[in-house]
Amino acid sequence: MELTDDDYTPELEKLVTENSKLKYQLAHLNKAFIHFLNGTSSDHSPDVLQLVTSLFTNVIKALYPDQEDFVVSVTPSTHEKYGDYQCNSAMNLSQALKKTQPKVSPREVAEKIVKNLPSSPYVDKVELAGPGFINLFLSKQFISKLISLIVKNGVKPPHIPKKKKVVIDMSSPNIAKEMHVGHLRSTIIGESIARLYQFVGHNVLKLNHLGDWGTQFGMLIANLSEKFPNYLTVSPPIGDLQAFYKESKARFDNDEEFKKRAYAAVVQLQSYEPNTTKAWNLICDESRKEFMKIYKHFDIEDLVDRGESFYQPLMPAVVEELEKLNMLELDEGRKICWPPGAQVPLTIVKSDGGMTYDTSDMAALKHRLVEEKAEEILYVVDSGQAIHLNGVFDAGAKAGWFDPAKIRVEHIGFGVVLGEDKKKFKTRSGDTVRLMDLLEEGLKRAGQKLIDKGRDKVLTNEELSLAKEAVAYGCIKYADLSHCRTNDYVFSFDKMLDDKGNTAVYLQYAYMRIRSISRLTTLTPEDLANHGPPSLEHPKEWKLAKHVCRFAEIINRCLVDLYLHNLCDYLYELATTFTEFYDACYVVEKDRNTGEVIKINVDRLVLCEAVARVIKMGFHILGINTVEKM
Structure with missing residues (x-):
């Protein structure tokens, strides 16, 4: 039936316009995707879950434009018989529609959605199940092409709408004190x-x-100037800062005259007296040298030191601004600030006129927002600081420094590291575990593990050294990141170095198994890149290839919640799926008598190469080095 001019009500015109927009968006999405499949767009990798969700969203919005706030739910299927992705929105949509129209069952809603789904290059078929579940099966041609492009172009990130300036506050040890296990998680998670x-x-x-x-x-500077009076011209031997700190603290606690000189040194430092500042710089520089040893072991680069001292000159202006905004009130001589909804105030100025850590953190937040022009700020700090940091954020928002709806300022909290006794990780004597001691113990154990497996007999000294470092540091990082960061976790070298289960060692072996397969052939990476899409005929090939192609989806998920254990779980599942594939499908066939290679399945070798590249990129994001031999 044709519509006349009289039929075009404003409401209908609005629906037609909205429908046209959605069709255009879908066409644009498919066009961009076809460019990708043709290899003309290689900067990004498609998030398959995002593609499928967009497909269902566009159709549902076109069919039910009055449900503009409805959120479409698509999840990866839990079993292969239910397809690859499942849309369960028909049930909720059926309930929502009851408010505006006669009752319609979830099954009827699902049937209507399926009927109106357009053909798509990434969809093989769609099936209805149960009361209204929609199961979507991916196209084999699509997955095969993605595998080929990973081998040809490398592992590419998913597309993000906008590139941002992001500030990450991480690690944050104290000058004149050694880095200990308490700094482990902030350093690893932040990196x-x-x-x-x-x-x-x-x-x-x-x-x-x-x-x-x-x-x-004050006590450190006073002790330095008295022990090494010529420190202005001759660099003092204070390499063991931990011992120097303990010595200074003992004098401060037991010698009243020294304590007075220490307080005087604090006043001189705060007024930037040149000789005092020189002593302070010497102590800071010596600490940084020790910190850099840890960061080098952890492959951490471009970490900018910006301590509390940096923000001291900025603090008076912050106090003045908060006063002008009427955000400060007097409390027994102090000037305090109550963030919205807070149960504990921030102390901005002490009763003696001095400023506090609260003031310093407020100044740091403003500098990062105003001077650095950060569009996201992430504080990777233990969960015990949640009340303090959220108070600082809320006060900054109230001061008008940022709009929380537009700029992400978030505390990335984490639990503590426990010993095998389930208590805070300590040495046998009850002291805090030094981070350098932990790394050295890891190297020792990793080296012994490799020797026990006879790897010292097949690897060169250089290869053994690289393998030892990759295993030691990798297992420490992976053990941390593979646990949900908000939970405490038990530090156990025995579990970390196990080559079975969800460990870095197991994943390293999966990666190296692929590399050892490749070494059996004379095919180069260029040969594999030019081979074209693999056929994926065997069920285990198909299962493995689909899992490889979920990498962009997992990356997008991690960007939302910043839980790195999701990436670890994905990599572990990828490694176990590869093992299933490897046990069922020959890649390189050898003569049983001579060991000579008699047949190479290049399609499967291409698939193996894609798996290896994804594992390597996943490890890179986790801060773990891969090695070609172990």
Whole structure:
């Protein structure tokens, strides 16, 4: 039936316009995707879940334009017989429609959605199941092409709408104190999040918020100047800063005259007296040398030191601004700030006129927002600081420094590291575990594990050294990142170094098995890149290939919640799926008597190469090095 001019009500015209927009968006999406399949767009990798969700969203919005706030739900299927992705929105949509029209069953809604789904290059078929589940099966041609493009172009990130300036506050040890196990998680998690953001194209500034200011520096400076009176011209031998700190603290606690000189040194430091500042710089520089040894072992680069001292000159202006905004109130001589909804106030100025960590953190937040022009700020700090940090964020928002709806300022909290006794990780004597001792113990155990497996007999000294470092540091990082960061976790070298289960060692072996397969052939990476899409005929090939192609989906998920264990779980499942494939499908066939290669399945070798590249990129984001031999 044709519509007349009288039929075109404003409401109908609006629906027609909306429908046209959705059709255009879908056409644009498919056009961009076809460009990708043709190899004319290679900067990004498609998020398959996002593609499928967009497909259903466009259809549902076109069919039910009055349900503009309805959120479409698509999830990966839990079993192969239910397809690859499942849309369960028909049930909720059926309930929502009851408010505006006669009752319609979820099954009827699902049937209507399926009937109106357009053909798509990434969909093989769609099936209805049960009361209204929609099961979508991916196209084999689509997955095969994706595998080919990974081998040809490398592992590419998913597309992000906008590249941002991101500041990540991480690690943050204290000057004159050694890094200990308490700094382990902030350092590891912060670095991995930074690599995640860099992978997708964001501009990342990693800030090391050093504890380099405060009254404790008075005792250090006083002790330095008295023990080494010629420190202005001759560099003092204070390499063991931990011992120097303990010595200074003992004098401070037991010698009243020394304590007075220490307080005087604090005043001189706060007024930037040149000789005192020189002593302070010497202590800071010596600490940084020790920190850099840890960061080098962890392959952490471009970490910018910006301690509490940096923000001291900025604090008076922050106090003045908060006063003008009527955000401060007097409380027993203090000037305090109540963030919206807070149960604990921020102390901005002490009763003696001095400023606090709260003031410093407020100044740091404003500098990062206003001067650095950060569009996201992530504080990778233990969960115990949640109340304090959220108070700082809420006060900054109230001051008008940022709009939380537009700029992400978030505390990335994490639990503590436990010993095998399920208590806070300590040495046998009850001291805090030094981070360098932990790394050295890891190297020792990893080396012994490799020797026990006889790897020292087949690897060169250089290869053995690289393998030992990759295993030691990799297992420490992976053990941390593979646990949900908000939970505590038990530190156990025995579990970390196990080559079975969800460990870095198991994944390393999966990667190296692929590399050893490749070495059996004379085919180069260029040969594999030019081979074209693999056929994926065997069920295990098909299952493995589909899992490889979920990498972009997992990356997008991690960008939303910043839980790196999801990436670890994905990589572990990829490795176990590869093992299933390897057990069922020959890649390189050898003569049983001579060991000579008699047949190469290049399609499967291409698939293996894609798996290896995804594992390597996943490891890179986690901060773990791969080795070709182990």
